[in-house]
Amino acid sequence: MDILGTTLRVYVDDLDKVIPFYEGLAGGRAMRFERGGVHVAAVGCFLLMSGPESQLEVLRKVAATIAVTDVEETAQVVTGLGGEVVAGPLPTPAGRNLIARHPDGSVYEYADRKA
Numbered sequence: 001m002d003i004l005g006t007t008l009r010v011y012v013d014d015l016d017k018v019i020p021f022y023e024g025l026a027g028g029r030a031m032r033f034e035r036g037g038v039h040v041a042a043v044g045c046f047l048l049m050s051g052p053e054s055q056l057e058v059l060r061k062v063a064a065t066i067a068v069t070d071v072e073e074t075a076q077v078v079t080g081l082g083g084e085v086v087a088g089p090l091p092t093p094a095g096r097n098l099i100a101r102h103p104d105g106s107v108y109e110y111a112d113r114k115a
Contacts, residue, residue: 001077010048065108
């Protein structure tokens, strides 16, 4: 399993208002999508999210998003080391993801770019 990078999760009230700042900061355009009523913009290493508090409350339990080469392989590594896959792997607009709980209780999203 190769870890390629980490995405910082940022929860905002007004996605349209903050996107220009993060595009300027990251030097790139936002990739926007919606999932489960939450509006999302991926900009560089930032994942901006806005939506109903009931949905954001669940998302806030995930400490970070970790980019990996293959979420299937990651699931095997995580469970082999004593962690637990709590959701996925599932398709996403950019690839696939899974949510895993580490033995210390931390929860992370792992994502790849495979179709």
